[in-house]
Amino acid sequence: xxxxxxxxxxxxxxxxxxxxxxxxxxxxxxxxxxxxxxxxxxxxxxxxxxxxxxxxxxxxxxxxxxxxxxxxxxxxxxxxxxxxxxxxxxxxxxxxxxxxxxxxxxxxxxxxxxxxxxxxxxxxxxxxxxxxxxxxxxxxxxxxxxxxxxxxxxxxxxxxxxxxxxxxxxxxxxxxxxxxxxxxxxxxxxxxxxxxxxxxxxxxxxxxxxxxxxxxxxxxxxxxxxxxxxxxxxxxxxxxxxxxxxxxxxxxxxxxxxxxxxxxxxxxxxxxxxxxxxxxxxxxxxxxxx
Amino acid sequence: xxxxxxxxxxxxxxxxxxxxxxxxxxxxxxxxxxxxxxxxxxxxxxxxxxxxxxxxxxxxxxxxxxxxxxxxxxxxxxxxxxxxxxxxxxxxxxxxxxxxxxxxxxxxxxxxxxxxxxxxxxxxxxxxxxxxxxxxxxxxxxxxxxxxxxxxxxxxxxxxxxxxxxxxxxxxxxxxxxxxxxxxxxxxxxxxxxxxxxxxxxxxxxxxxxxxxxxxxxxxxxxxxxxxxxxxxxxxxxxxxxxxxxxxxxxxxxxxxxxxxxxxxxxxxxxxxxxxxxxxxxxxxxxxxxxxxxxxxxxxxxxxxxxxxxxxxxxxxxxxxxxxxxxxxxxxxxxxxxxxxxxxxxxxxxxxxxxxxxxxxxxxxxxxxxxxxxxxxxxxxxx
Numbered sequence: 001x002x003x004x005x006x007x008x009x010x011x012x013x014x015x016x017x018x019x020x021x022x023x024x025x026x027x028x029x030x031x032x033x034x035x036x037x038x039x040x041x042x043x044x045x046x047x048x049x050x051x052x053x054x055x056x057x058x059x060x061x062x063x064x065x066x067x068x069x070x071x072x073x074x075x076x077x078x079x080x081x082x083x084x085x086x087x088x089x090x091x092x093x094x095x096x097x098x099x100x101x102x103x104x105x106x107x108x109x110x111x112x113x114x115x116x117x118x119x120x121x122x123x124x125x126x127x128x129x130x131x132x133x134x135x136x137x138x139x140x141x142x143x144x145x146x147x148x149x150x151x152x153x154x155x156x157x158x159x160x161x162x163x164x165x166x167x168x169x170x171x172x173x174x175x176x177x178x179x180x181x182x183x184x185x186x187x188x189x190x191x192x193x194x195x196x197x198x199x200x201x202x203x204x205x206x207x208x209x210x211x212x213x214x215x216x217x218x219x220x221x222x223x224x225x226x227x228x229x230x231x232x233x234x235x236x237x238x239x240x241x242x243x244x245x246x247x248x249x250x251x252x253x254x255x256x257x258x259x260x261x262x263x264x265x266x267x268x269x270x271x272x273x274x275x276x277x278x279x280x281x282x283x284x285x286x287x288x289x290x
Numbered sequence: 291x292x293x294x295x296x297x298x299x300x301x302x303x304x305x306x307x308x309x310x311x312x313x314x315x316x317x318x319x320x321x322x323x324x325x326x327x328x329x330x331x332x333x334x335x336x337x338x339x340x341x342x343x344x345x346x347x348x349x350x351x352x353x354x355x356x357x358x359x360x361x362x363x364x365x366x367x368x369x370x371x372x373x374x375x376x377x378x379x380x381x382x383x384x385x386x387x388x389x390x391x392x393x394x395x396x397x398x399x400x401x402x403x404x405x406x407x408x409x410x411x412x413x414x415x416x417x418x419x420x421x422x423x424x425x426x427x428x429x430x431x432x433x434x435x436x437x438x439x440x441x442x443x444x445x446x447x448x449x450x451x452x453x454x455x456x457x458x459x460x461x462x463x464x465x466x467x468x469x470x471x472x473x474x475x476x477x478x479x480x481x482x483x484x485x486x487x488x489x490x491x492x493x494x495x496x497x498x499x500x501x502x503x504x505x506x507x508x509x510x511x512x513x514x515x516x517x518x519x520x521x522x523x524x525x526x527x528x529x530x531x532x533x534x535x536x537x538x539x540x541x542x543x544x545x546x547x548x549x550x551x552x553x554x555x556x557x558x559x560x561x562x563x564x565x566x567x568x569x570x571x572x573x574x575x576x577x578x579x580x581x582x583x584x585x586x587x588x589x590x591x592x593x594x595x596x597x598x599x600x601x602x603x604x605x606x607x608x609x610x611x612x613x614x615x616x617x618x619x620x621x622x623x624x625x626x627x628x629x630x631x632x633x634x635x636x637x638x639x640x641x642x643x644x645x646x647x648x649x650x651x652x653x654x655x656x657x658x659x660x661x662x663x664x665x666x667x668x669x670x671x672x673x
Contacts (some may be wrong), residue, residue, distance in 0.1 A: 108329070116333035118525050120557055127559075129538045136537045197672050210524060211501040212557060216331055218501070255505035260496035261468050276608040 005135045007256040008249060013141045013210075015248020016148035020203035021221055022228035022240045023155065024196035030172045030235025031192045033092065034084060035094040037099040039225060040218025041106035046072055046201025047213035048114055050060055050121040054209075061124045065147075068205040069198045076197025094124050103218070110215035118212035121205070144206045151202065152241055155195075159237065168192060172235055220264065231274050233284020243282065320356040320619045322363050322609055323382035325393025325403060326417055327370035331499045332525060333458060335395050335548065335598055339417050340365065342602025343392055344594070345587055350610045357619070361610055368394055372402035379406045388412065389621045390613065392605045397421035397471040404435040413625040415605045418598065420445060421474040425651045433651030436628055437642045438604040439570050439638050441652050442471070446478025448657040449519065449568045453479075453544050454488045456659060456670070457566060459517030461489045462544075463510050465503075465530065467522030468495040475521035475546050485491060491515050500526050503533045510539065517542040524549050528557035535561025542566065547657075550597045555665055569660040569663045570638040571600035572669045580637035597638070604636045 025039050036042075046068050053064035083102060088095045113190060125139040159165035167188050170178040179185050204213070204221075211217075228247055232239025247267055255263045318392065324343055327336040335581045343363075351360040364386040368375035375394060382388045383512070391407055391414045394400050400419035404427075407414050415436045422441035428434060440448075451460050462483060466476035472495070480490050494506060507530070510518060518534070518541055520527050527549040535558070545554075545567040555562045571577075573584040573594045583603060587595040595603075609624070611634050616623035631645040639655030647653055660667040 003512055006508045007505050010502070010508070013504075014502055090474075111329050111333070116337055117327065117553060118334065118528070118557060124358075129536050131538070138536045212528065214331070214525065215329070252505045255502075256509060259494055260500060260503075260506050263500075264497055 002134065003256060005133065007252045009135045009137060010256075011084065011249030011252030012245060013137070013144055013248070014252065015245035016065035016145045017203050017207050018224055018228050018248050019241050019244030020148055020151060020199050020206070020220065021225040022232070022244045023152070023237065025204075025222075025225045026229045026232065026237065026240045027168075027199070028196040029191055029229065030237075031168055032084075032189050034088070034193075035096050035099065036196075037096065037222060038079075038102040038106060039099075039196075040082060040198035040220075040222030041103050041110075042075075042197050042218075043204035043207075043221050044110060044213060044218040045106065045214065046204030047073065047121065047208035047217070048110065048119070048204075049201065050208045051119045051213060055210040061143075064121075064124075065202065065205055066202050072198045072201030073194040075201075076192055076194040077190060079197070080193035084193075103222075107215050107218070114213075114215065118214045119208075119210050121208040123209035125209075138210075140209045144210065147202070147206055151199070155199075156237070164188075164191060174180035203212075224267060227271050230271050231282060233281025236281065236283040239283025261285065294394075300334045316514045318357055318619075319359045320361045320610070320613050321386060321388045322361060322606070322613075323379075323386065323388035323391040323412075324363055324365040324391070324417070324606075325368045325375060325378055325382070325391055325399075326365070326569065327395055327399070328365075328367035328644055330369040330371065331525070331530055332370040332396050332523065334551075334553065335418060336367075336370075337552075337594060338598035339395060339602035339605075341591065342599030342604075343417065343606040345590060346598065346603045346606035346610065348590070349586070350607065356364055356610060356614050357617070361613075364388055368396075368399055368403070370396040370399055372399050375399040376406050379403050379410075379412075381476075383407070383410045383412055387642075388623045389619045390414070390609050392602075392609055393417045395419060396469075397474070398469060400424050400435070401427065401470070408434040410621070411625075412621045413628060414607050415628070416601075417605045418601055419471070421470045422478075422652070423474055428651045431649045433629070433647070433649070434625065436608070436651040438608050438636055438645055438647075438653050440654055440657055442474040443478050444652075444654060445568055446521075446658055447482040449475075449544060449546070449659075450479045450482035450488070451486060452566070452568070453517055453519060454486050454657045455484060455544075457517060457542050457544065459488070459515070459542055459544075461491050461515045462517045462519050463464040463491050463513055463515045464493040464519045464521065465506065465510075466493065466495050466520070467498050467526065469498055469522075471523075471548075472498075472521045472546075476519075479519055479521065496522070496526065498523065498526070501529050503530050504537065507534050507537050507539060510534075510541070511537065515541060517544055519544045519546075520549070521546045522548065524551050524554050528562075531558040531561050531565055535559070544568075547550075547597065550660065550667070552594075552596065552667075555667070556664055560665075563665070565662045567660050567667070569597065569658045569667070569669060570655075571595070571597045572658070574661060574669055575637075577637065577639060577641045577643060579635040579643075580639075583637040600637050604638055608634060608636075611645075615645070646650050 053059040055069040232243035366378035395418035397419040421442040466472035611626035615627040634645045
């Protein structure tokens, strides 16, 4: 039992990164109905941009993160405009395949440009362990939790209290009615994709100082994000926050008490159980449309 | 009826031709294949090994190649995936007409590839796969898979002895990658460490590519061992070392051969100080042949050779030498010569190490131990 606080702390740190990745995924799905399998590579790209900013350009932590967010928003815009929009026009399901293709394309581009060697971003934060009672953490790990908390708060405020947020929610609830009410659906779609892409990149950037960035690093991340999103209910923002943190904590406890090899299994087991009992997800609303 | 018979004969002939495969057709030029993980999680090692292999080819071709022509090499990426590996073997043999293969790095993939290569009578020399299971699958006295360095049995034993006697660690926790590479080393380490009087407190596996070890290391700290032995690849090893530093764990960490890389020191940072790793080659090697290789490699690439480039070099040079001695590009003949290479020097291991393959296709030499001091690996002498 003495180890429990450390396990919980580990879980909250990892969970925070899941929350950020899953939020982007669930936003894009909830509003655009795009299942983006390349989301994990967006995360990796964010990591590489952080390495670029912090190592090669020598930026301090905050400007490096701003660089990541700006670049990822632009990247998201480009992907939506030049890949998903034209392909989705004919048949929306083609977008799923396109996102798979984009995922493989990006992995190979990373391999070609950055090479197979893992890289690590410099956080610029003080190194060494920080001890809080029986819990050891680093400033980088604390920064992840803090950054996730700030981002989530900003996102919730924007969604709730701004015109953009209102149109996003309207579109998510019913695209046709949103259109009739005069919402510029195209603009909302683009903004959503840019936000989603930035969130994935931000998460990748934050994690790149703790873990390493590798070309294939997004594969498991996107699976974990899907676990979170499916568990929470596709499109549910609050659900993704709870489920993301929950998955992180459960994984940390499983690793601690049952062993590391069980870690990647447990999430999928939970998803199967959730889908069997509550197919709309823990926080998803059963919507019936005429 | 006659036509039917003719057709059957033609089909039978076709089948037997396929079984005989390409080698007989290509007479003069020596064509060799290379299989390595050049993308995917093991690609870091794969690309370093390729440099060693290419350097061996370059060196051989400068000395006139084989059979009066430059050696031609076909490189395939197996992605560290057994299915891709098997397809790549078929492509190399059937399309490119290679007669022998240097490869591969991931043990499980090597095991799958050699099964297929053997059907074509194409010998393989490991390009980094360590698990003894692959050479043990050879029939004694009739090996088709060779490894020009000691396998997991010898490495596990040596590390167990070094951990107990040199590093004076009596209680050890073992963390191993859930693969035949990690498991074969971990099991061997446990067996020999306990036999020598050490105590294994626990054994825990992790999935290949795992990055977060905080929870695992929290448990390790609670057990208060003298040492932690990691049997796995470099990327996870670097994470374990870095994170144990962050968790304030001051325990001797010992790593398997894959972690013998400068990149690990760079990634793990100051936490790598004192890290011990079993080592078959260092640029500062006492092996004269190895020292010459290190010097020439440095001149050619502008960087130091490491264990990966060294074993890639050994893998390819033994193949080329065996082919030269065989006098013809024929898989079976090359294999016969590989088994008689006891006088051919290797760049790995102590001075005077030769490619003396045993009846199971392995080579035995003393494995060294390197310890990181002031951000550099320092090689303890072989003894």
